[in-house]
Amino acid sequence: MKITLLSEDAIRLESTDGPMTIEALSAEQSYSPFHMLASSLAYCTFSVLHAWATHAELPVDDLAIEVRWTFADNPHRVDEMRLHAEWPSLPEKRRSAVARVMQMCAVHATLSHPPRLVTEEIGEPAPQHAGAAP
Secondary structure (H helix, E strand, O other), X not given: OEEEEEEOOEEEEEOOOOOOEEEEOXXXXXXXXXXXXXXXXXXXXXXXXXXXXXXXXXXXXXXXXXXEEEEEOOOOEEEEEEEXXXXXXXXXXXXXXXXXXXXXXXXXXXXXXXXXXXXXXXXXXXXXXXXXXX
């Protein structure tokens, strides 16, 4: 698998031989937490489509998933994520099923029905640094 950072708000996942790699279009681009979030959605979606295609005896060599997102403020967060499956060899009669199959990904379900998020303070208070006001 290869994840390519297309921009600050887009990634592409495609099947390749060898270990998973993460590549950027430029050296200045870094793999952000938002890229990680999109990568988990893309990888899960790819896995579900791959399993479905294997059962249906369809080739997946040219399957790629792109995820693009937008941001919202107050608080700063991902506002919308858009998934696109690029699959040139997929027979036309199977295309309508792909969107339904993509929604079977557990990460898709998690983002559609977000879990309760609990932040806990754990451990002792942070130590005071020299010169810091008490």
